[in-house]
Amino acid sequence: MSQKSVLVTGAGGFIGFHLVNYLKNRGYKVRAVDIKDPEYQASSADEFRILDLREIDDCREAVRGMDEVYNLAADMGGIGYISGAHASITYNNTMISAQMLKAAHDAKVERFLFSSSACVYPQHLQDVPSVVPLKEEDAFPADPEPGYGLEKLYTEKLCQYFTEDYGFQTRLVRFHNVYGPLGTYDGGKEKAPAAICRKIARAKSGDTIEVWGDGKQTRSFMYIDDCVEGIYRIMRSDYSRPLNLGTDELVDVSGLVDIIAEIAGKTILKRFNTNRPQGVRGRNSDNSRLREVLGWEPLIHLRQGLIPTYAWIEGQVTAGGAERQAVIEPIPRVAAQ
Ligand code: NAD
Ligand code: GDD
The missing domain is CATH 3.90.25.10 (UDP-galactose 4-epimerase, domain 1)
Structure with missing residues (x-):
């Protein structure tokens, strides 16, 4: 059992809440951060802090003393929500993502995981129902979902630059619709x-x-248990390029x-x-690279x-x-x- 101290941001939300439980079960000391408390049940984290991660001082407080960061905080929703609030979503997520990355790097965190999205993929590759499953390299030339998807794609690149220029260990996960x-x-x-x-x-x-x-x-829709399992496996891998995490059903x-x-x-x-x-x-998700890197893919139908x-x-x-x-x-x- 590991005694590492890890931070989960967005832990008052859906995936973050489940990820805290998963990491606690694996013996981690978990700090949870969100702008709000979990909606339905109390968190199992060792500490739960209410912070606004659009503020750099709050980001610095969140990462202090942490070995690893799972950055899940975002202004996020289904297609009805993300297509109706481009300005606020893009602004909020730009502030959270860029400042959490900087704060984690400055605090000498060992690994930083960024929760990206299938919304980074070009819209013209997704214009028929019998879509060809999306491979990681399809993201460029870019034409992502406006606002929300654009910020995710930009932040993936920012993480990659921190890895290339500073040797900062980042992990980039492109979730496909999680339920x-x-x-x-x-x-x-x-x-x-x-x-x-x-x-x-x-x-x-x-x-x-x-x-x-x-x-x-x-x-394609991915069950939450597969999602947190995949997040953990990607964090533990040595692969720092973007990876799909979804099913191909x-x-x-x-x-x-x-x-x-x-x-x-x-x-x-x-x-x-x-x-x-x-x-x-x-x-749909093409899981070839995920299988290659992890020897695993989401299993739950x-x-x-x-x-x-x-x-x-x-x-x-x-x-x-x-x-x-x-x-x-x-x-x-x-x-x-
Ligand atoms: P969620 O909305 O349930 O959780 C996100 C959490 O971030 C919320 O609890 C929210 O309060 C918190 N947050 C927002 N602004 C904040 C701020 N300024 N400071 C601190 N916390 C803040 O969403 P989720 O489904 O759990 O998604 C988690 C991550 O995964 C997000 O980054 C999302 O973009 C990404 N993602 C999710 C899916 C999916 O299908 N659920 C798909 C693609 C990507
Ligand atoms: N939300 C919603 N509500 N969608 C519905 C409904 C309904 O009552 N009925 C049918 N749909 C249809 C939508 O029109 C859309 O075509 C499809 O179901 C999927 O909608 P969502 O689940 O809302 O979003 P999405 O798959 O287009 O995008 C989601 O997944 C991305 C990752 O794959 C969003 O949550 C994004 O934020 C996320 O990044």
Whole structure:
């Protein structure tokens, strides 16, 4: 068991919360930082500090005495959110990312992991549902998702320059759409799996729910347990170039609704609304490099991961769901080396 001290920023959010649990289970001393407390449960971190990482003094306080930094803090949401607030998202994330990197380097942190996104990939490579899976080198020539994706791509480069010029150890992870229990499911920042779980949990069998787009757009979705396992393995690797972290199980949005309806045991009708945000037409992860570097890739199938996700969201929105969610077994996973 390691006694290293590690910082997780964004630990009041979805992935950061789960990552803190994972690292605690592996014996790390964990400092958690966020601008807000976790929404649904108390953090298992050794200390939880409320700081605003757009401020350099707060970044310096966050990294003080830390051996490693997992920088997950960001102004972030599903396609409805990130396509509607370019100025604030780009400004907030630029300030957080650049200053956390600088503060971590100045504090002589050993390793710094930056949470990037599949939104860095060029939009013209994602304009059909039967999309060719995206390889890391496809990111240039650049044409990323405006605002949010542009900042992620720029910060990847900034990390790379710190590695090249100063020998600072950075790790760059491009997440593909992550879902699971304790993920935002309402309020405007939710992504498709959680939004659809919520709509179906609130519906009666035979009801119609609104689905954004025509339902033919495609994505791959990664369960949170695979996500934190992959983050940890990438941090421990010696690979400092960008890496996809996602599954290559492609599904269209209409199919996603069908899987969740079947898990819920409800007949659900769909009203497609093409006036709502849709993002890219198709997106999938090419995991060749991930397999090459780690000898591992996300393993949990979509249907398998949606069972506990739906149970948790149902528990949040309906009476009685909470009891059912309590009996759901964790999905077995392969331990990291
Ligand atoms: P999240 O919104 O649940 O968590 C992000 C956390 O960052 C939030 O708790 C938020 O309060 C915190 N934060 C925002 N501004 C801050 C500030 N100024 N100071 C301190 N904390 C601040 O999102 P998540 O899904 O857990 O995402 C974590 C990281 O992974 C983000 O960098 C995100 O861009 C990236 N990512 C996530 C996905 C996904 O599908 N969830 C996909 C691609 C990339
Ligand atoms: N959010 C949401 N809510 N999306 C819906 C809904 C709904 O009720 N119904 C259908 N969709 C469709 C959207 O129109 C989109 O085409 C698809 O589901 C996926 O939407 P999101 O999950 O919101 O986002 P995304 O996949 O386009 O982008 C997300 O993943 C990136 C990484 O792969 C975002 O969360 C980005 O921030 C993230 O970086």
